[in-house]
Amino acid sequence: MFMLRSFKYRLFPNPTQAAGLTDMLGSFCDLYNACLQQRIEAYQRRGKSLGYIDQANELKAVRLADERLAGYSYSAEQQVVRRLDKAFKAFFGRVRRGKGGFPRFRAKSMFDSAGFRVGDGLTICRNRKITVVGIPGEIKVRWHRDLPAGAKISTAVVMRSCGKWYIRFSVETPDAYGPHPFREAVGVDVGLTSLVATSDGCRVPTPKWIGKASKKQRRLQRALARCKRGSKSRLRAKMRLARHAARTASQRRDFAHKVSRDLVNRYSHIAFEDLNITGLASGMLAKSVLNAAWGQLISFTDYKAAYAGGLVAKVNPRGTSQECDCCGRVTPKTLSERIHDCPGCGTVEDRDIHAAKVIKHRAFPWSKGLGASLEASSQRVAA
Ligand SMILES: [Zn+2]
Structure with missing residues (x-):
């Protein structure tokens, strides 16, 4: 028996690396939107539904033509195509249950993660830093706890949240403990x-933080509601609310x-x-x-x-x-x-x-x- 567990760590990219990661997510977002566009057009013009295999097969040619994409990990880009495919599968599932919700074009500011196969596009170095194809140098990781010994790391997701960077490893661990000795x-x-x-x-x-957090959440929500749509102050209020939500979530998780x-x-x-x-x-x-x-x-x-x-x-x-x-x-x-x-x-x-x-x-x-x-x-x- 194997179990899949995930382990999340904070990343500390230097400014160049952070800019590189942002560019990478931007390129992946463009790829996602282009694949969505292609699916829509194929359907409108030829009545044909494209699947993951169709689009993944084209990815090589797309990389040859687009030097930005060529500089990043091929398998990570396959993950992007797969992500769209998943969105479509979920959509078809919803349609069957009578609810719409077509996959949407994504904004770069909201496209916050990229998936990798560890050892292919993303590597953990001997010095416990990581390298990502297309990002200069080695990125510092805060290993606040160890990955389980003897674990097989299958995938990693690089994520951006409230201006901070994280990596989440999916790890296969043997279910070593066996049946619980009966206690109580x-x-x-x-x-x-x-x-x-x-x-x-x-x-x-x-x-105590539960009461405090919800009070503050309400205050920030009211402040956001008062701001004019599209204004700078609204953006600031939005960021404040997001940061507060992230902090509350991490207290709750802990x-x-x-x-x-x-x-x-x-x-x-x-x-x-x-x-x-x-x-x-x-x-x-x-x-x-x-x-x-x-x-x-x-x-x-x-x-x-x-x-x-x-x-x-x-x-x-x-x-x-x-x-x-x-x-x-x-x-x-x-x-x-x-x-x-x-x-x-x-x-x-x-x-x-x-x-x-x-x-x-x-x-x-x-x-x-x-x-x-x-x-x-x-x-x-x-x-
Ligand atoms: Zn009684």
């Missing part, structure tokens, strides 16, 4: 007061990585509510930021658990905070009631932690009432 099951309730509450009674309070790592290290079976059904936090100031944080936490936990041989389950969220985990009695509560106080069996517990227990037992009924892990693991086979 846990239910996780995501909420507003505690961002995360577990059935074991742990809580992660909602980080947070999701930490919490998910912790969960996967401690538990083999992890249950969440299925957020696609929930529609939580409506009308809240921090709604979008929170929803994104939860979604990311669940997806990170999912892939980390898969890598470690664990399991993530998503349960129907209906009534998880109303139901009693001990006797099953349903007691309606308002959002402001923070305590679960069951009139049926007399259980009194924090609302979020009790909900986490309900989630745990919905996903893993075998874990109910079992203390010893040995007992649980035999139950697990039965379940």
